[in-house]
Amino acid sequence: MEENFVENRCVELLRTIRWPGGIRCPRCDCSHIIEVGHIRTFPEHRRYCCSKCKYTFSDTSMTLFHGSRLPLSKWFDAIILGAKGSSAMGIKRELRITYKAAWRIKHLMREDSLAQEIKQRLLPR
Ligand SMILES: [Zn+2]
Structure with missing residues (x-):
């Protein structure tokens, strides 16, 4: 999905x-x-x-999204994919971004409290 x-x-x-x-x-x-x-x-x-x-x-100052060339919508997609267990390779394919960007996103999200909060809001319980 x-x-x-x-x-x-x-x-x-x-x-x-x-x-x-x-x-x-x-x-x-x-x-x-x-x-x-x-x-x-x-x-x-x-x-x-x-x-x-x-x-x-x-809006993105002092967040992990600051200065990113990717739109927030891609980050949010990646957050969902990551939460569903997608690998960096899977995120790369799904969002058509570079492997480097996908890997970076996946690892940044893991420890970022804002990303955690976004994940909780986006995912149905
Ligand atoms: Zn001030």
Whole structure:
């Protein structure tokens, strides 16, 4: 079974998990956040600026997804595949990504608490 996630919904889920009470600055924890556009490569990912410390960040800043060239939807697919026991080779084939990327994703996910939380939200009990 292949899951197909829409990027927009993935970003929304990430926001809900990271910031259940609304977006906060990852640096100073201030909740006065201004939206300042989006990430060039992924228009669904918003950029923010903290009105207190002026730190600018995005939906994926300070997460394992930060700086990835893969869309969140692929990461989420990989999380599901990994949870169902797929090998890095299986993830590579299924998502048509490089073996290196698949291997990296599989290993990053194992210890990342955010990835664990996403997995719990995505998988039916
Ligand atoms: Zn701040």
